[in-house]
């Protein structure tokens with residue numbers, strides 16, 4: 487099943503037109519962001535709004551169909567950020583000088 491235009495617009499508006507993973511604004515990109523399946527369809531994810539997130543092409547490509555990644559500090563395998571169940575500001579921040 488594909489995401490229809492009304493659903494796509496709902497996801498975009500809910501995200502305030504920001505990538506829900508990196509918070510880049512869609513308006514500064516040359517292409518519209520994609521609607522990402524948080525749990526990939528290839529792994530059984532559904533098209534419901536609770537499984538959809540607005541994603542810039544870079545984040546969408548990097549997430550691919552992964553559900554977990556390696557924490558660079560602890561080397562532990564951890565679940566990837568889920569914008570439906572987690573709060574972005576508790577996990578990420580933008581720095582003014584681009585330092586990590």
Ligand SMILES: [Zn+2]
Pocket residue numbers: 505506507508509510541542543544545546
């Ligand atoms: Zn992004």
